[in-house]
Amino acid sequence: MTFLFEWLPSAASILSAVFYLYASICATKMIIRMFIYELIPRPLMDYLVSRLSDSKLLLNFCSFALVIEQRWEAVNNVTYRAVEAYLPTIIGSASIDGLLIGSNNARDSTSVPETAIPVGTKIIDKFQGMCIEWTLHLKEARRYYFSDRKYFLLTCSKKNRERVLRDYLPHVLRMAKLILEQRKDIYIHSYNHRYGIWESSVFDHPSTFENLAMASEKLKRAVLDDLDKFVNRQGYFQRVGRAWKRGYLLYGPPGTGKTALVAAIANYLRYSIYDLQLQSVQSDTELRNILISTTNRSILLVEDIDCTKMGSYNRHRLSDPLETQGEQAEMITNRGVTLSGLLNFIDGLWSICGEERIIIFTTNDKEKMDPALLRPGRMDVQIRMGYCTAEGIRMLLETYKGETLRMFYVYLEMLMQHLEITPAEMTEELLKMDYLDFPYNSIVRFIKKKRKELKERGGRRGEADRNRVTGLASLADFP
Ligand SMILES: Nc1ncnc2c1ncn2[C@@H]1O[C@H](COP(=O)(O)OP(=O)(O)OP(=O)(O)O)[C@@H](O)[C@H]1O
Numbered sequence: 203m204t205f206l207f208e209w210l211p212s213a214a215s216i217l218s219a220v221f222y223l224y225a226s227i228c229a230t231k232m233i234i235r236m237f238i239y240e241l242i243p244r245p246l247m248d249y250l251v252s253r254l255s256d257s258k259l260l261l262n263f264c265s266f267a268l269v270i271e272q273r274w275e276a277v278n279n280v281t282y283r284a285v286e287a288y289l290p291t292i293i294g295s296a297s298i299d300g301l302l303i304g305s306n307n308a309r310d311s312t313s314v315p316e317t318a319i320p321v322g323t324k325i326i327d328k329f330q331g332m333c334i335e336w337t338l339h340l341k342e343a344r345r346y347y348f349s350d351r352k353y354f355l356l357t358c359s360k361k362n363r364e365r366v367l368r369d370y371l372p373h374v375l376r377m378a379k380l381i382l383e384q385r386k387d388i389y390i391h392s393y394n395h396r397y398g399i400w401e402s403s404v405f406d407h408p409s410t411f412e413n414l415a416m417a418s419e420k421l422k423r424a425v426l427d428d429l430d431k432f433v434n435r436q437g438y439f440q441r442v443g444r445a446w447k448r449g450y451l452l453y454g455p456p457g458t459g460k461t462a463l464v465a466a467i468a469n470y471l472r473y474s475i476y477d478l479q480l481q482s483v484q485s486d487t488e489l490r491n492i493l494i495s496t497t498n499r500s501i502l503l504v505e506d507i508d509c510t511k512m513g514s515y516n517r518h519r520l521s522d523p524l525e526t527q528g529e530q531a532e533m534i535t536n537r538g539v540t541l542s543g544l545l546n547f548i549d550g551l552w553s554i555c556g557e558e559r560i561i562i563f564t565t566n567d568k569e570k571m572d573p574a575l576l577r578p579g580r581m582d583v584q585i586r587m588g589y590c591t592a593e594g595i596r597m598l599l600e601t602y603k604g605e606t607l608r609m610f611y612v613y614l615e616m617l618m619q620h621l622e623i624t625p626a627e628m629t630e631e632l633l634k635m636d637y638l639d640f641p642y643n644s645i646v647r648f649i650k651k652k653r654k655e656l657k658e659r660g661g662r663r664g665e666a667d668r669n670r671v672t673g674l675a676s677l678a679d680f681p
Pocket residue numbers: 413414415416454455456457458459460461462463566587625626627629
């Protein structure tokens with residue numbers, strides 16, 4: 203027995219041998235790494251790494267891979283979007299190491315966060331006895347002005363290739379459709395010109411048709427009916443071979459609720475908004491790329507179209523042929539979107555791309571708009587947003603104070619004559635009132651103050667009354 207103990211190496215000598223081995227492996231690794239970094243130039247190394255990672259799949263004869271990139275040709279890849287929506291929902295049943303969570307709902311920090319897949323995380327999904335592995339990869343941009351692109355890599359056993367394409371992928375797409383349809387949030391997107399992508403955040407605007415003051419309930423009903431008809435007419439648009447889209451023009455002085463109406467429409471239809479700053483678009487090609495990467499069931503909003511070069515129209519200049527030539531030259535030499543580029547999207551060939559789209563233009567001055575934009579078939583519904591009427595104030599009082607004193611409005615009607623009070627001003631005034639205030643006195647005081655100001659300025663009667671009218675300026679019937 204004693205002999206046996208003498209023969210076995212002591213624990214200390216085993217430990218020192220292991221430590222020696224570990225230290226020499228680390229040292230060798232360091233030397234190899236130093237050698238690689240010092241001797242191989244960075245571009246060559248990047249190239250080798252990319253070749254190696256590409257060939258990793260080829261070397262694996264038993265597996266089949268599908269790559270789903272963020273972009274497909276010039277547009278966002280809807281299959282990528284579907285996989286992005288589907289994968290976080292299978293975490294209960296699939297094997298996954300970690301998840302990203304977060305929320306872009308700035309109004310509610312306690313809102314349930316959304317989930318997303320972190321780059322590099324493997325997800326194993328089981329479907330009809332098959333094992334499908336998903337990984338999200340990041341392809342770094344080669345130039346700083348391009349954005350990094352992500353792609354999903356699906357790998358499965360080669361023998362399951364047919365079944366994955368035939369059964370599994372359609373299942374993922376079907377599930378994603380359901381998931382996306384059930385999403386309660388709507389989004390507002392703004393275009394990041396530097397990276398060439400739409401960036402989004404949750405759209406949580408409180409404006410609805412219930413709290414929006416319009417000239418009459420009849421007008422509100424007409425707008426709602428038009429929206430209902432639009433969403434229910436898919437078959438009809440297809441049958442007559444027209445794009446499933448509708449153009450709205452909202453015009454009127456600042457503060458009369460044009461943006462509030464856009465928000466009410468988005469909330470009513472549950473459509474996301476693409477807020478396009480046309481002034482920042484560099485060319486028709488960029489405009490095409492921007493617009494084809496918007497999704498269906500959405501509103502394309504172009505605010506203050508009269509302030510954009512191609513949306514506005516200067517009658518004096520165009521009446522002078524020499525000036526007209528100058529203008530055309532300016533169109534050609536200046537960078538920016540041309541009117542024909544924009545019209546092509548409203549009703550040209552490109553307008554057929556996508557469906558269930560609403561295009562909304564807003565302007566403070568319809569007179570300044572290029573007549574080409576107003577031709578029949580382009581802006582199907584034109585709504586004039588005007589200064590407050592007695593009826594408008596009644597609606598606002600009902601919303602803000604829960605008050606409806608009928609007799610008061612007859613008096614108000616007389617008092618309001620020739621006054622330019624925007625709904626925005628009136629809502630500000632209502633907000634200032636103490637909760638317990640009797641609102642009628644405060645409103646009369648406010649209106650009288652406005653009358654005094656008008657008198658001091660000398661008053662512009664005709665103008666104020668013309669702008670007071672809120673209503674449908676035109677409503678094209680559905681074709
Ligand atoms: N018709 C309205 N009904 C209820 N609230 C309104 C209405 N019009 C304006 N408001 C209130 O005034 C605010 C500002 O109005 P909004 O921005 O919609 O006006 P606008 O016509 O789009 O102005 P601009 O031309 O300057 O963009 C709204 O957020 C809303 O609170």
